[in-house]
Amino acid sequence: MNLVHWHVFSLFDHYYLFDTPSNSLFQIDRPTYLRLKTEALPEEATSYQDQLVTEFTAETIDEIEDEIKALRESGYLVAADPFLEHPTFELKPELKALCLHLAHDCQLRCTYCFAGGGAFGGDQSLMSPEVGRAALNFLFAASGEKDHLEVDFFGGEPLLNKELMVELVRYGEEKAARLGKQIHFTLTTNTLALNRELLQFLQEHRMGLVLSLDGREQVNDRMRGKGTYRRIVPRIQEVIRDFPDLNYYVRGTYTRYNLDFAADVKHYYDLGFRSISIEPVVCAPDLPYALRDEDLPAIFAEYDRLAEYYWQKYQNGEGFRFFHFNVELEKGPCLPKRILGCGAGFDYLAVTPHGELYPCHQFVGEQDYCLGNVFTGLAAAETRETFCQARLYAKEGCNECWARYYCSGGCHAHAYFANGSILKPNQMACVLMRKRLECALALNAMRLAEESKNAR
Numbered sequence: 001m002n003l004v005h006w007h008v009f010s011l012f013d014h015y016y017l018f019d020t021p022s023n024s025l026f027q028i029d030r031p032t033y034l035r036l037k038t039e040a041l042p043e044e045a046t047s048y049q050d051q052l053v054t055e056f057t058a059e060t061i062d063e064i065e066d067e068i069k070a071l072r073e074s075g076y077l078v079a080a081d082p083f084l085e086h087p088t089f090e091l092k093p094e095l096k097a098l099c100l101h102l103a104h105d106c107q108l109r110c111t112y113c114f115a116g117g118g119a120f121g122g123d124q125s126l127m128s129p130e131v132g133r134a135a136l137n138f139l140f141a142a143s144g145e146k147d148h149l150e151v152d153f154f155g156g157e158p159l160l161n162k163e164l165m166v167e168l169v170r171y172g173e174e175k176a177a178r179l180g181k182q183i184h185f186t187l188t189t190n191t192l193a194l195n196r197e198l199l200q201f202l203q204e205h206r207m208g209l210v211l212s213l214d215g216r217e218q219v220n221d222r223m224r225g226k227g228t229y230r231r232i233v234p235r236i237q238e239v240i241r242d243f244p245d246l247n248y249y250v251r252g253t254y255t256r257y258n259l260d261f262a263a264d265v266k267h268y269y270d271l272g273f274r275s276i277s278i279e280p281v282v283c284a285p286d287l288p289y290a291l292r293d294e295d296l297p298a299i300f301a302e303y304d305r306l307a308e309y310y311w312q313k314y315q316n317g318e319g320f321r322f323f324h325f326n327v328e329l330e331k332g333p334c335l336p337k338r339i340l341g342c343g344a345g346f347d348y349l350a351v352t353p354h355g356e357l358y359p360c361h362q363f364v365g366e367q368d369y370c371l372g373n374v375f376t377g378l379a380a381a382e383t384r385e386t387f388c389q390a391r392l393y394a395k396e397g398c399n400e401c402w403a404r405y406y407c408s409g410g411c412h413a414h415a416y417f418a419n420g421s422i423l424k425p426n427q428m429a430c431v432l433m434r435k436r437l438e439c440a441l442a443l444n445a446m447r448l449a450e451e452s453k454n455a456r
Contacts, residue, residue, distance in 0.1 A: 004020070004081075004399065004400040004401065004402060005019070005020045005021055005077070005078055005079075005080075005081050005402070006018060006019045006020055006036075006040075006076070006077050006402060007020070007040070007402035007403075008028070008033050008036045008037060008040055009438045009442075010033065011304065011307065011438065011439060011442040012307075012308065012311075012442070012446075014027060014442060014445075014446070015027065015028045015029060015030055015032070015033035016028065016438075016441060016442055016445060017032070017033075017036065018402065018441055019076045019077065019078075020081065020402050020403075020404065020405065021078060021081045021082060021083060022075065022076060023329055023405065024076065024329075025329060025441050025444070025445055026071075026076075027445055027449075030055070031052060031055070031056045031060055031061065031064050032064050032067065032068070034048045034049075034051050034052040034055075035048075035052055035061070035064050035065075035068065036068070038052070083335065083405075084393070084399055091340065091346075091347075092144060092145070093346065093347070093388060094142065094143055094144035094145065094146050094347060095138075095139055095142035095143050095144075095146070095347055095348075095349065096143065096146050096148075096149060096150065096343065096347040096348060097139075097149065097150040097151065097152070097343070097347065097348045097349075098135060098136075098138075098139050098150075098151050098152070098348070098349055098350070098351055099151075099152045099154050099348070099349070099350040099351065099360065099361045100127065100132065100135055100151055100152070100153055100154065100158075100168070100350075100351050101127065101154055101155060101156065101158075101350065101351060101352050101353055101361065101364065102126065102127045102132070102153055102154070102155060102156075102158040102160070102161040102164055102165055102353070103125075103126050103127070103155045103156040103157055103158055103159075103160040103161045103353065104123065104124055104125050104126075104155065104156045104352070104353050105124035105125070105126070105155070105156045105157065105160055106155060106156045106157040106160070106190065107157060107160075107190065107192050107193075108157070108190055108192075108224055108225055108228060109225065110223055110224045110225075111222075111223045111224075111289065112223055112253060112255060112281050112283050112287075112289065114282065114283070114362060124156075125353040125354065126160065126161045126164075126353055127161060127164060127351075127352075127353040128164075128353070129164055129167060131351070131353065131354065131355040131374060132164050132167070132168045132171075133168070133171055134355060134374040134375055135351045135355065135374045136151070136168060136171060136172045136175065137175075137374075138374040138377070139151070140175060140176070140179060140181070142377075142378075143181070146181075146347075147180065147181045147182060148181070148182050148183075148184070149176065149181060149182065149183045149184070150183070150184050150185075150186070151168075151172065151183065151184070151185050151186070152185075152186045152187075152188060153165050153168075153185065153186070153187045153188065154188050154350075154361055155188075157189065157190050157192070157193070158187060158188065158189060159187075159189050159192075159193035159194065159198075160193065162193060162198060165187070166198075166201060169185050169201075169205050169207070172185070173205070184206070184207075184208070185205065185207045185208070186207060186208035186209070186210065187202065187207055187208070187209055187210070188210040188212070188251075189209070189210070189211065189212065190212045190232065191211055191212070191213075191231075191232050191235040191236060192231060192232070192235070194235050194238075194239070196238075196242075199238070199239060199242070199243050199246070200243075202243075202246060203243050203245050203246050206245075206247075207246070208247050208248070209239065209246050209247065209248040209249075210248070210249050210251050211232075211235075211236050211239065211248055211249070211250050211251065212232075212250075212251055212252075213229070213232050213233065213236060213250055213251075213252055213268075214252045214253055214254075214264070215252050215254070215258060215261065215263075215264025215265075215267055215268070215278070216229075216258075216263065216264055216267045217229040217230070219257070219258045219264060220232070220252075222257060223253070223255065223257070223289075233271060236250060236271070236273065237271065237272060240272050240273065240274075241272075247275075248275055249275045249276065249277050249321075249323060250268055250273045250275065250276055250277070251277045251278070251279065251323075252264060252268075252276075252277070252278040252279070253278070253279055253280075253281050254278055254279070254280060254281065255281040255289035255290070255291070256281075256288070256289045256290060256291055256292065256295060257289050259295060259298045259299060259302060260302060261278055261302055261306075262302050262303075262305040262306040262309060264278060265278055265306055265309070265322065266309060269313070269320060273320075274320040274321065275320070275321045276320060276321065276322050276323070277322070277323035277324070280299075280428075280429070280432050282414055282417070282426075282429070285418075291428060293428070296431060299432065299435070300435050303435050303436060303439050304439070306322070306439070307325070307439040307442070307443055310322055310325060310443060311443060311446060314443075314447065314450075315450070324436040324439075324440060325436070325439060325440045325443055326440070327406070327437070327440040327441060327443075327444050329441075329444060335405075337408075338392070338405040338406070338408055339391050339392045339393065339405075339408065340391055340392075340408065341391070341392065341407075341408030341409050341410075341412075342360070342408070342411070342412075344359045344360035344363075344387060344412050344413070345359030345360070345371070345383075345384055345386075345387025345388065345390070345412070346384075346387055346388045348360065349371065350363070350364055351374060352364055354373075355373040355374040355375055356370050356372075356373050357370065357371040357372045357373055357374065357378065358370060358371060359371065359384075359387050359412065359413075360412070360413060362411075362413035362414075362417075363412075363413055363416075368383075369383060371383060371384050386422070387412065387422070390409070390412060390422050390423060391409065392404055392405075392408055392409040394409075394423055395409040395410070395415075395423050395424070395425055396423055396424045396425065397425065397430075398410075398425065401430070401434075402434075403433060403434045403437050406433075406437055407430070407433050407434075407437075409425065410425040410426060410429055410430060410433070411426070411429065414426040414429050
């Protein structure tokens with residue numbers, strides 16, 4: 001039997017079965033969990049079987065076998081995933097989103113910055129209005145039949161070029177209206193150049209906002225510079241207090257220096273933040289703050305602590321959004337999107353201040369991955385085709401992973417910088433993603449059970 005199509009796990013003494021092809025989650029009891037573990041981990045089957053016969057009666061074990069048989073007869077716990085057997089489908093190479101690098105410069109010099117202080121290994125340049133307008137023209141021209149487009153203003157620090165941002169929002173919205181399309185803008189910022197006039201503009205234009213802060217003061221300042229915490233926090237609090245209609249996330253990064261990152265999330269909450277994301281650092285493995293395999297038990301325990309805190313807040317009617325715990329079993333992405341993933345190099349591209357096109361912001365500066373420019377259009381057809389075909393089924397080991405339709409093969413850039421190939425996923429990222437997904441699925445089940453109980 002192929003064991004990659006389902007997964008059993010536990011959280012808070014609750015037990016779950018996730019069936020991958022059907023995207024179905026079942027809450028199960030402990031004996032069923034132990035019985036399925038004997039199949040899921042054949043090398044440890046004897047241990048789980050011993051626990052099963054020691055803790056439960058033969059009658060209970062017989063009942064479990066009947067329940068598992070019934071599940072299989074109903075189409076779950078299948079030996080073959082039909083989506084893996086018939087993976088062919090065609091997607092139009094129409095562009096949906098751009099990441100506009102308004103500035104290759106930044107006021108901060110974060111230790112872990114993959115962009116090398118925001119300059120991406122090049123000059124500390126700002127995008128010109130000519131490049132900005134050409135980029136939006138390119139997006140509209142390459143979007144084909146897509147009528148919902150997205151642009152993220154990025155850097156470096158994009159607000160070092162905020163006048164251009166304002167101009168491009170107006171230009172993009174006016175052109176979208178003429179073409180019968182919609183366009184949504186997002187700003188990723190370190191907050192240092194935010195002011196009330198700009199926040200009013202963001203709110204009026206319904207822009208999304210990603211605000212960078214790395215947690216508690218000592219954690220943030222160690223990686224981002226002494227005194228930055230006290231400059232950033234009041235600005236984020238002003239956003240939340242005075243501009244409640246802005247859709248925001250506060251985004252942080254955890255490293256080996258703060259494996260207790262649940263404390264950083266709690267700190268965010270105490271500061272009044274209710275939309276939170278904290279991501280594992282991605283960097284060269286030999287750096288002192290890089291995450292290591294030996295850190296995984298501590299990281300897993302920390303995600304459990306974070307899930308417990310998240311659940312406590314939910315039960316008290318004081319819930320918050322944590323990016324990696326947002327899972328929709330019934331209303332998630334369509335199958336093509338689950339297979340294609342983020343779309344980097346396919347329907348999503350990054351634009352440098354000079355107008356060069358790259359698969360995403362993390363590839364900027366890797367000249368072998370330059371795909372053209374906004375004035376002359378896409379070139380490097382072979383490279384772009386590599387990204388178009390870098391779907392879930394093409395990635396090493398992904399067909400054997402129970403979480404494949406949520407991960408979609410993982411980040412191309414993380415794979416490339418870890419292993420030299422976009423088709424060989426970063427294993428540390430895979431392990432962490434699976435752990436976060438376990439927490440998310442369990443919390444989803446607990447929430448649905450609570451809602452059902454309250455409805456009675």
